[in-house]
Amino acid sequence: MTKVYNFSAGPAVLPEAVLQEAAAEMLDYQGCGMSVMEMSHRSSAFKGIIDQAEKDLRDLVGIPENYRVLFLQGGGSTQFAMVPMNLMRGIAVGGADGSVGHADYIVTGTWSKKALAEAQRFGDARCIATSVDTNFDRVPDMANIQVNADADYVYICMNETVNGNVLRELPDTQGKPLVADMSSCFLSEPIDVERYGLIFAGAQKNVGPAGVTIVIVREDLIPEGDLPGVPTMMQYRTHADAGSLYNTPPCYAIYICGKVFKWLKSQGGLAGMQKTNQDKAALLYDYLDKSNLFRGFVRPQDRSLMNVTFTAGDELDAAFVAEAKARGFENLKGHRSVGGLRASIYNAMPVEGVQALVEFMREFEAHHSCSSQSI
Amino acid sequence: MTKVYNFSAGPAVLPEAVLQEAAAEMLDYQGCGMSVMEMSHRSSAFKGIIDQAEKDLRDLVGIPENYRVLFLQGGGSTQFAMVPMNLMRGIAVGGADGSVGHADYIVTGTWSKKALAEAQRFGDARCIATSVDTNFDRVPDMANIQVNADADYVYICMNETVNGNVLRELPDTQGKPLVADMSSCFLSEPIDVERYGLIFAGAQKNVGPAGVTIVIVREDLIPEGDLPGVPTMMQYRTHADAGSLYNTPPCYAIYICGKVFKWLKSQGGLAGMQKTNQDKAALLYDYLDKSNLFRGFVRPQDRSLMNVTFTAGDELDAAFVAEAKARGFENLKGHRSVGGLRASIYNAMPVEGVQALVEFMREFEAHHSCSSQSI
Known part of the structure; x- marks a missing residue:
């Protein structure tokens, strides 16, 4: 085997021990006679895998009980739309009353800029602070953030993968839910989940293979009832109510994430x-x-x-x-x-x-x- | 290893030869020193994998040049929304003019029924024939299908996974594009792609692991330009223009599908x-x-x-x-x-x-x- 060090921004290097286990179990997962890729997502074997993955993730991060953990598809780019479609109250899309939601975005690089542009498709999303003028060589001073009174949420990209900056302090959101894209720093250090309303992370950096996105969302922020005009698959409620099993989830990717969680525990x-x-x-x-x-x-x-x-x-x-x-x-x-x-x-x-x-x-x-x- | 025969409806049995190859390559894909799970989706190695997969699929199925092949996420359930959001012309969602699109659905079981319900969220989707009265123990007689003049497309579920029926004849769509959910029969027998406007299939039955959905769509049906109110990730144009690499695709699932395509070629x-x-x-x-x-x-x-x-x-x-x-x-x-x-x-x-x-x-x-x- 050629020895390489892989500095890819994602998909990215995975723990060798995880890959070795996956290879060894490829044809026969724990004596059940089939690969995890072949298992019904409704089987007790897979239920064991996804439940254990969620439990280990909750232990690792310290996720309070009033937060739901969702294993979704579509990457951060899908979350860029799901966040406004679900969290902008009085959402414009399909809304019978024509009211428009509002959100405040802090733009610190490529990904928060994209997230803002996507949110603007669904309501009044505004940039309230940015470091674009210095080409994202820094993040704005969080002490100067002014959140609008009508904002349904405040959005940050915790770690900008492309630009290489990170938010070490969080803005004072004046009680508004803080939404954080943590794709490239998730599980790299402890976080206080209660400071956030919603956290999401594409797995393909620190967590597992591409194809699964982890969403941690405070229960009261998940809209009750159907959201008109929003695809069923784009509603957090759909997945929260079904324990991420509304339809077939990306089973194998979840299984690998579970192994990474175990590995992280073994690393302190x-x-x-x-x-x-x-x-x-x-x-x-x-x-x-x-x-x-x-x-x-x-x-x-x-x-x-x-x-x-x-x-x-x-x-x-x-x-x-x-x-x-x-x-x-x-x-x-x-x-x-x-x-x-x-x-x-x-x-x-x-x-x-x-x-x-x-x-x-x-x-x-x-x-x-x-x-x-x-x- | 316990010997079992796995009759799961999906995720389902995969060729043993494919799993063996995947296990052998898990830590080092063809001497590149990394797992396919660790590869940048922009790398030449992964480009080779996705391009070869598409080429082999085109060869196998006989996909004409004016059809695009997309590797997407979200399963059939996401296609239930993407189809109307993209193919209903004058779509209601976010449409400035308030016009409503139309579509005709043939309901032969659980999945076409779900697809119809989802389409009704986005426009005037109608059931034009169904076998619900006999509990889907048959499919309606295709000779009696009456397609509406204003239909933007006609929708079928070729093979109903839950109910166990299949459409052996296609309806006369009067020139309207035929959209077919082939999730559970895709690649099980030859098809004439030109009879369809759009074909989709979740991989986790005949094609590969859960987490990737294959869409084959005639180029002229992919809307040009942005669709207001439709998430960027839900627009076929986004993925067609980017060769399924608009964002990080489910790389490992695509890699396994590619191996299944090779295996199918070896089986005649x-x-x-x-x-x-x-x-x-x-x-x-x-x-x-x-x-x-x-x-x-x-x-x-x-x-x-x-x-x-x-x-x-x-x-x-x-x-x-x-x-x-x-x-x-x-x-x-x-x-x-x-x-x-x-x-x-x-x-x-x-x-x-x-x-x-x-x-x-x-x-x-x-x-x-x-x-x-x-x-």
């Missing part, structure tokens, strides 16, 4: 992961701060622990990606929308991978110091 | 599968027709080759399921909505499995002949 839970993630990120950021060639995109206090965005300069970035790949460091190219370089160092990236990357960056800098000085 | 393609499927179904139906205990639910000419619904009588069905399970025949209970028994004998169910089931049914009948005669 979220507090353990936070320590490891801080150490890994520090290795990379410390080097970036000292380097004469590389520089990080995001100001220090707003840097993501998960997605480290940087550059070696326009002339060297492509060479860096190519040389890195030849040395077994995969997927270091920045997102196509912003360019540059990016190392995603999720939970499952071992510290050795980051150490090896920093070592390689040192070598690269040494080799290219002349060209760097001439820029 | 769809003509080969049809022959095998006819032989397998004949084994079971011939026995049912001769049995004094069991009887099939559906009249002979409308019987599904995939989902064989039958009963041993209310008093014996539960005993049959339990005894069968003890002998390694799994998931023979009928759908909770209709009761009775059901054997789903998809492509990957070996003929030996059906032979063994019939043998067991004979034994069961012999043991229970007294109680059967007393009913």
